[in-house]
Amino acid sequence: MxxxxxxxxxxxxxxxxxxxxxxxxxxxxxxxxxxxxxxxxxxxxxxxxxxxxxxxxxxxxxxxxxxxxxxxxxIASPKTLEDVKNHILDHLTQTQNPSDCNKQNKLLCHLAKPCEFACQFHHLVYCFIVGYTTNRTVVIDATDMDYSIKGWEDVFRPVSTTCTSVSADEYDISTPECAMEALHPQDKWMNLTLCQSSHVISLPPLDWLIDPPRYITSGIPDDVAILLSVHISADEALLFWISTLVGFLFQLNDNMEKEAKSFEFGMGINHPVVGLDIKRVDVDNHSLKAYMDHVDRYYDAMDPDGIFIRRRVYLVTDDPDIRSEARDTYQNYQFITNTHYVYLEETGISPITGDELKHNVRDLYILSECDFVVGTFSSQISRLTFELKTFKDDEFEIAFDNMVSLDSKYFFTE
Incomplete structure (x- = not known):
């Protein structure tokens, strides 16, 4: 070697x-x-x-x-992880804001994957992994996005200020099988390697790629992996890389940031507070006690007698029975939940109403601000929360102490 x-x-x-x-x-x-x-x-x-x-x-x-x-x-030798993070963010900013949009190769990312919001968000992260590695500007197509009638920028800052669409002329100069809409799996299989010369690539979900490139299967480009290897292990490098992409994308616009902070204040969320993500759909069930054992240990370490600190828990769950069980069983705790979902459960209204993006973002915003979080990494929400917390923490190692998963170790998938 x-x-x-x-x-x-x-x-x-x-x-x-x-x-x-x-x-x-x-x-x-x-x-x-x-x-x-x-x-x-x-x-x-x-x-x-x-x-x-x-x-x-x-x-x-x-x-x-x-x-x-x-x-x-x-780039100059990055002496710290912060230097590597800034290098990645600078590269993203430059690639997303080309001086001549018409000449820039583009990657069209469709937010129409039929899954929960955190899953759709991770699909966007996957798009940016490809865009970053291939130096393409990612253009978001939120036309068929389930969670918001108004689209991505109703909540988030735009991912570009100079290059936000693909013109008809650009499709004309692209390879047809590479630039078609990636919405129907039966006839949209794609080989990215064969599409590298296409001006526009309309990226399908990962499962529809033929022989995906190494940087997709590993989740991280080689040059980024080597830069990070000076500081952290390979597993940690994947988390750091994905978290940096998530941090770049999860930037609330001014109105949404005000709404999120107002929501946090209105719900009476003060610190310390522990976040719980308890998902029942499509995830192996764990008892409420399994989650709360970790919460007990967290608060016991600060206040063994439970006298001086109010034990607050922000609870995010798709199971209404969990809320009742939590309040009945752990009466020494204050459980705070997003009342929007309580209303949906009581009225039987479908959660896909066209404005769910804001409610999902509020939950993720609060969870990422919690001092300690217990969840399951089989849940997209838990993984996205961990990524947000990792991006926000000034010291990378702190993130590992501030969240517990009851099932798998951290991994990335769209």
Missing amino acids: VDKLEKVSNEDTLTMENALHDLNKDLLNVAKIKRQIEKGNIEAIQTFDNHRSFKTIKELRNKVTTQSVYKHTK
Whole structure:
């Protein structure tokens, strides 16, 4: 590996992308071995010794990063995670705001996937993973968005101020099978590699891609992974990367930010407060007690006798019975819920009414502001909450202490 990288430094026989990929793969293998060692796997210890020392890996990683990656990305050596975050955000801002929109290659992202809001939001994140890696401006098509009649900008800031649509002429100069609307899976299968020269790409859901590129299956571009590998592990790098994309997208416009803060004040949400995301639909059920055990431990650590601190919980759930059970069983807690959903449950009105975007955003805004959150990463809402909290935390490591998942570890999917 060292020889290969030194050869790349002296000769142009290999592309930088291949060098980055090889190093990233090598580091991932070492990270897997290291995790097995931490679990007490004796065979892994021997494998690790035979592979190379961790010190050598660290030196190699730093060498390649300083000599190659910074040159490749044209940025100064990022001394902190904040530097890497700013590099990503700057790249997104520049790509989303080209000086000549008509000449810029575009990626059309349809917010019409038939799933809950957090799922649709993660579909948009997936669009931006592709846009970022391919240097395309992402244009949002919210025409058929279930959760808002007025569209994306009714709640969020625009993702671009200079390039917000695709003209008919741009479709005419694009590859037809790459620029068609991605709404019907039976005839919309797409190979992104074959579409790379198309001026416009209308991106289908991930499941409809043929042989998706490596940066999609891994969830993170190689150059970003290497920049982050200097500071954090591969698993942490994925969270950091996705959280940065989420933070770029989850920017409330002025009116929605005022509404969210007014909602928070009106509901009497003060700190400390714990957030609970309890989802019953399409998720393996856990008892309320399983969630509340973590809440008890959080508050007990601050106030063992339960005398000085008001025990507040912001509860987000799709199960009305949970609210009653929580108030009946844990009477020493103040449970706060979004009354909009209580009204829907009592009246039997469908939650898809055309203005659900604001209610979903309020819940996510409050959950991400909570001091501690308990949920399940099988829930899109819990993962999106974790990503928002991670983006907001000044110190990256803090996020891992401020949220608990009752089922899986963190992962990303649209």
